[in-house]
Amino acid sequence: MRGTIAQVRTYERSVQLLMVNQFTINLGFYMLMPYLASHLAGPLGLAGWTVGLILGVRNFSQQGMFLIGGTLADRLGYKPMIIAGLVLRVAGFATLGLVDSVPALLAASAATGLAGALFNPATRAYLAADAGERRVEAFALFNVFYQAGIL
Numbered sequence: 001m002r003g004t005i006a007q008v009r010t011y012e013r014s015v016q017l018l019m020v021n022q023f024t025i026n027l028g029f030y031m032l033m034p035y036l037a038s039h040l041a042g043p044l045g046l047a048g049w050t051v052g053l054i055l056g057v058r059n060f061s062q063q064g065m066f067l068i069g070g071t072l073a074d075r076l077g078y079k080p081m082i083i084a085g086l087v088l089r090v091a092g093f094a095t096l097g098l099v100d101s102v103p104a105l106l107a108a109s110a111a112t113g114l115a116g117a118l119f120n121p122a123t124r125a126y127l128a129a130d131a132g133e134r135r136v137e138a139f140a141l142f143n144v145f146y147q148a149g150i151l
Contacts, residue, residue: 026149085119
């Protein structure tokens with residue numbers, strides 16, 4: 001672990017921040033999802049298939065819109081897309097906790113997916129740009145942070 005941290009410290013602050021940011025995004029996301037499913041099935045009383053549909057819309061919209069998010073990141077810049085994606089994700093998840101109609105839940109879920117499609121490609125492109133010649137090593141370290149957040 002000390003070796004990994006020492007290795008991360010050899011990178012610019014922006015690369016370090018991207019790694020820590022990805023860790024916290026994954027940590028928060030994977031801590032939230034079981035509670036979200038419980039909220040949808042429990043207090044809202046939605047059927048299992050509806051809960052699966054709402055959660056699936058988020059995944060489908062994120063995976064389906066990576067091209068859009070990457071294109072916007074290339075045209076508008078990495079930082080603005082990362083910030084926009086994170087703000088939209090917070091708003092989408094807050095909305096998931098506040099609304100109780102299925103159409104509103106589906107829209108909020110799609111918004112959280114779009115948010116991921118905005119910040120994920122931008123994060124990786126920013127990492128590649130700022131890591132320079134050491135981008136392969138940087139992506140390996142990035143994946144350590146990514147997976148640690150999931151764990």
